[in-house]
Every structure is written in structure tokens, then in C-alpha cells.
Amino acid sequence: xxxxxxxxxxxxxxxxxxxxxxxxxxxxxxxxxxxxxxxxxxxxxxxxxxxxxxxxxxxxxxxxxxxxxxxxxxxxxxxxxxxxxxxxxxxxxxxxxxxxxxxxxxxxxxxxxxxxxxxxxxxxxxxxxxxxxxxxxxxxxxxxxxxxxxxxxxxxxxxxxxxxxxxxxxxxxxxxxxxxxxxxxxxxxxxxxxxxxxxxxxxxxxxxxxxxxxxxxxxxxxxxxxxxx
Numbered sequence: 641x642x643x644x645x646x647x648x649x650x651x652x653x654x655x656x657x658x659x660x661x662x663x664x665x666x667x668x669x670x671x672x673x674x675x676x677x678x679x680x681x682x683x684x685x686x687x688x689x690x691x692x693x694x695x696x697x698x699x700x701x702x703x704x705x706x707x708x709x710x711x712x713x714x715x716x717x718x719x720x721x722x723x724x725x726x727x728x729x730x731x732x733x734x735x736x737x738x739x740x741x742x743x744x745x746x747x748x749x750x751x752x753x754x755x756x757x758x759x760x761x762x763x764x765x766x767x768x769x770x771x772x773x774x775x776x777x778x779x780x781x782x783x784x785x786x787x788x789x790x791x792x793x794x795x796x797x798x799x800x801x802x803x804x805x806x807x808x809x810x811x812x813x814x815x816x817x818x819x820x821x822x823x824x825x826x827x828x829x830x831x832x833x834x835x836x837x838x839x840x841x842x843x844x845x846x847x848x849x850x851x852x853x854x855x856x857x858x859x860x861x862x863x864x865x866x867x868x869x
Contacts, residue, residue, distance in 0.1 A: 642722040645807045646713065647814060649798035650824035658787055658800075661821055665778040665785075672696040675770035677739055679759040691753060692770075693732055703732030705749045717807040725749050739765040781817075783810055800825070 649655050659666075673695045678684045684691050690708040695701050704724050711720035725748055735741045742750060742765040753759055773790040786801040804810040818825045 642708075642718070642720050643803065643805060643807055644718045644720075645800075645802040645804060645810050645814070646716055646718055647800040647802075647811070647818075648826045649800065650826055652796070652798065654823045654825070655787070655789055655798035657821070658823060659776050662776075662778045662780055662785065662787070665780040667777045667779055667784075670696045670775045670777070671698075671772070672775055673770065673772045675736060676768040677742060677765050678768055679757065679764055680766055683757045683759045684753065687757060689757065693727075693735060695729075695732060700729050701732075703727045703729050705732075705745075705747060707749050707753060716811055723749055723752065736767075739767045781813060783813065785814070 649658065675693050677691045677693070688710055690706075690711070692706045692708075694704045694706060696704075703726065705727050706722065706724040709721045711718065713719075727745065727747060731741075731745060735745065743754070743760065754764075759765060771790055771792050773788050776787040778785045778787065783802050783804060788797075788799045788801065790797045790799065800814060802810050802814065815825065
């Protein structure tokens with residue numbers, strides 16, 4: 641079970657300020673490209689699962705295939721069953737060029753996708769689309785923080801992610817620090833992670849857009865939180 645805290649930064653200014661504040665704790669920065677796949681008949685997404693290829697680094701790049709199932713996001717804390725493994729970069733590039741090649745990839749994750757989700761046949765997989773992001777990783781206050789700048793076709797989103805076995809304590813620590821530094825943040829409060837990675841390419845894009853462009857709702861919530869302080 642992967643347990644991860646997700647906190648949204650409300651502006652580009654907040655994102656520019658945070659890495660500066662965290663610079664003494666910087667570990668590494670990754671440039672990532674994430675692409676999502678489904679079965680032709682939505683065999684994966686219809687069962688609340690997400691299949692992703694992630695490329696990061698260069699010379700040579702690293703490629704990771706990831707399967708997530710039964711994801712739920714409540715009060716900023718994501719809980720999801722996750723399984724991943726590295727692939728040969730050449731295999732990853734071939735699958736990006738032709739998603740049908742995923743059907744021939746022999747790996748623990750892909751074997752499970754074919755067996756458990758019954759995706760098979762020469763045209764078994766389709767690409768849903770994806771996004772790229774720049775992820776700064778910081779070892780701060782006993783927590784590993786991942787600060788993301790994520791680029792979609794329709795805009796840019798900023799977020800903090802943090803894996804923790806004690807997510808409520810981590811959230812209190814990060815939110816307290818953000819308030820002291822006057823950073824605009826919003827804890828993601830969606831009940832389920834059945835958005836981008838689940839459904840057709842159109843649903844993925846629409847869901848990403850909702851997550852990114854629901855500014856009025858996010859800003860109203862932020863104003864309410866500020867009034868409580």
C-alpha cells in the first residue's frame with residue numbers, strides 16, 4: 641500500500657519560493673515524462689486501475705512501468721496499491737511509438753495486467769496521453785518532499801507530494817511550514833483518484849483540466865482557510 645500526501649501550491653510564485661526555501665535540503669531534480677495506457681475495451685480503467693510508463697533522467701534514461709489499483713484520496717492523503725519495475729529504455733520507447741507492443745513486454749507488472757485485467761490480442765493497448773513534469777526532491781525535517789511543476793497541454797500545475805506512514809503528522813508539519821512562510825497551499829480533498837488515469841483519453845484530459853482549472857473553488861476554499869487563521 642502506497643500512502644502519499646498531496647498538497648497543491650496555488651500559484652507559480654509559491655512554487656518559485658518553495659525550492660528556494662528548501663535549497664539546503666535538495667537531493668536531486670528529475671525531469672519526467674508520464675504516459676498512460678489502457679486496454680482497447682477499457683479493461684484497465686474500468687476496474688479502477690492505472691497503467692503508466694514514466695521516463696526520467698538521460699544518458700541513458702530510466703523507464704519504469706507502474707500499475708496502481710484501488711486508489712482513494714481523502715483529505716489530502718492518497719492510499720493506493722502500487723506495483724512497479726524498471727524496463728529496458730529501448731522497450732519503453734518502442735511502446736511509446738506503438739502501444740500494441742506492450743502486449744509483448746515480459747515483466748512482472750505487464751504479466752499481471754494481461755492476466756488480471758485480461759488485456760490480450762495484437763491491438764490490446766491504447767495510449768491515453770500524458771504529461772511531463774520537473775520534480776525536485778528534498779530531505780526536509782525527516783520527510784522526503786517531492787515538489788512538482790507539471791506541464792499539461794492546457795496549463796501548469798504545482799504540487800507537493802510526500803510518502804509517509806504517518807500522513808496526518810506529515811501534513812501538519814508541511815502545512816504549518818507553508819503558513820509560516822506565507823505560501824498559498826490547498827490540501828486536495830477529492831474522495832477518489834478516479835480521474836486522469838482512468839477512462840478514455842477524453843476523460844483523462846477533462847479530469848486533469850478539472851483538477852487544474854477549478855480555480856474558483858480552490859481559491860474560495862483557500863480564502864475560507866485564511867479567515868480561520
